Amino acid sequence: DQEKIVLSGLGMTCSSCEYAVSSGLKNTEGITDFTINGPEDSATVVFDPGQVTVDEIEQAVADVGYEAEEVT
Ligand code: 9UX
Numbered sequence: 488d489q490e491k492i493v494l495s496g497l498g499m500t501c502s503s504c505e506y507a508v509s510s511g512l513k514n515t516e517g518i519t520d521f522t523i524n525g526p527e528d529s530a531t532v533v534f535d536p537g538q539v540t541v542d543e544i545e546q547a548v549a550d551v552g553y554e555a556e557e558v559t
Contacts, residue, residue, distance in 0.1 A: 489519060490536050494548065495529040496556025504553070511551035515539060 499505050505525045512521045512532060517539025521532045532544055545555055 488536055489533055491531065491533050492541060492544070493529055493531050493559045494545070494555035494557075495527070495559070497528055497530065497548065497553040499523070499525055499528050499553065507551045508548060508553055511547045511553075512544075515544060515547040518544065 497504075497508060499508060502525065505523045508530055509521075509523055512518055512530065517535045517537075519533045519535060521530055523530050530548075534544060541558060545558065548555060
């Protein structure tokens with residue numbers, strides 16, 4: 488199974504921020520695919536809910552220094 492969420496209001500303001508969020512997502516098991524939208528300050532994440540929860544994804548992003556204001 489695959490689910491898709493959009494994390495927005497992360498606080499990414501430069502390309503290094505985008506890189507940091509990418510590395511956090513890349514190192515999280517269960518995430519199948521993601522895209523970072525720098526200008527929109529958002530990230531779309533495709534994941535297997537059997538392997539990882541939305542909370543864990545948010546935690547992975549928090550671990551690299553960003554916090555989603557909104558998850559849709
Ligand atoms: Mo540069 Mo992005 O300090 O926070 S990594 S703006």
